[in-house]
Amino acid sequence: MKRIRTALVGVVAAACMVTGTLSANADPDAVAEAKSELARIQQESSALDQQIIEAFDAADKATAKLKTLKADLKAQEAKVDAGITELGDAAALQMGNDSVSLAAQLLTTSDSANFLSGLSAMQAEVDRSSAGVQQLQLEQAKLETLRTEAADTKAEADKQAKAKESLKADYDEKEAEAQAIYDRLSAEEQQRLADLQAEEEAAATAAAEASAARSASASRGEDRSETASSSSSSDSTSTAAGSGRASSAVSAALSKVGSSYVFGSTGPSSFDCSGLMYWAYSQAGISLPRSSGAQYSGAGSRVSISDLKPGDLVFYYSPISHVGMYIGGGRIVHAANPRSGVTVAGLRSMPISGAVRVVG
Structure with a gap:
């Protein structure tokens, strides 16, 4: 939400330059209520966003699996058809060789050697036919399994496609709700809202710095120089370089600033949140899981917020x-x-x- 997360400051800044004192006339109750509502909507929208990404991922996987299954199904159908044809040809050949059955010939022969030889040939033919039938039955069972799996996979792909559309509609409703809340504020109230958000972020950063300084002091003693060094590496000012590949991922991600957000996209011209991380690290030769939840649990090792380095992935909301x-x-x-x-x-x-630190 542009006006919720980033553009609040930019949009109202121009008006502030004209009046200079817009926020002084803001209704504090209206601003507080809007701030609370917008924070709620932002979190709900983010949750929907994640569900949409997961639906896209599931739909893509189901579609890819269905494509493979269709190829396997076609090959198996051909195999079963060939087996049926082979058994049919063998049966027709056996029936057409002579009007007198092999069994009748065996019963009328007086030569024991011929009888045993004929009996052996008859048994071989029965065994061959039986084996052919059994193999055909196995291939037919495999064919039915593939048909069932293909039908189930198609149903899953259709389900995820519908989920995508439904979730996107819900997301759009949240966007419209947030926009309506923002639009009902006066210019003064919009400015005050932006000020409050900036103040909260600054306060959170200051608290993190203080916490980092206290932790450093407790672990290293009361040495002022070491405490200052720890504080300078806190999350608000840290520019410590990550590994070479992490730096490459940062450069790749920053090169896409200004690109559009598209649900389910992993680049190169549009992205969703985890898609940008996925693409940026792929440029550094590292493959990440697709969704933000999966990236948090499987992309690397956990790292403290006070010890962040460029390239680390930071995860939001609960x-x-x-x-x-x-x-x-x-x-x-x-x-x-x-x-x-x-x-x-x-x-x-x-x-x-x-x-999470992916590498380094």
Whole structure:
């Protein structure tokens, strides 16, 4: 939501330059109510966003599986048809060789050697036919299994396609609800809302710095120089380089600032939140899981927010429904939403759930 997350400051800043004191006349109750409602909607929208990404991923996997199954099904049908034809030809040959059956010939022969030889040939033919029938039955059973699996996979693909559309409709409703809340505020109230959001982010950063300083002091003693060093590496000012591949991923992600947000997209011209992380790290030769939840649980090792390095993935909300990439200086790059696209934002512009170091 552009006006919820990022553009609130930019949109109202121009009006502030004209009046200079817009927020002073804002109704504090109206601003507080709007802020609370917008925070709720933002979290709900982010959760929907994650569900949409998962539906896209599930639909893509089902579609790919169905394509493979269709090829396997076609090959198996051909195999069964060939087996049926082979057994039919063998039966026709046996029936057409002579009007007198092999069994009748055996019963009328007086030569024991011929009898035993004929009996052996008869048994071989029976065994061959029996084996052919059994093999055909196995191939037919495999064919039916493939047909059932293909039908189930198609049903799953259709289900996920419908889920995508339904979830996107719900997301659009949330966007419209947020826009209506924002639009009902006066210019003064919009400015005050932006100020409050900026103040909260600054306060969260200051609290993180203080916590990092206290932790450093407790673990290293009261040495002022070491405490200052720890504080300077906190999340608001850290620019410590990540590994070479992490730096490559940061550069790749930053190169896409301004790109559009598209649900289910992993680039190269449009992205969703986890899709941007997936694409950026693929440029560095590293394959990540597709969704933000899967990236949190399987993309690397957990890392403290106070120890972030560029390239670390930062996850937001509980349960996790959004991800961005730390770029240093207390900032992240992320695919925010359909209105904002790929942009840079404050590390603490959303509630943080945790962080993962992919490499380094």
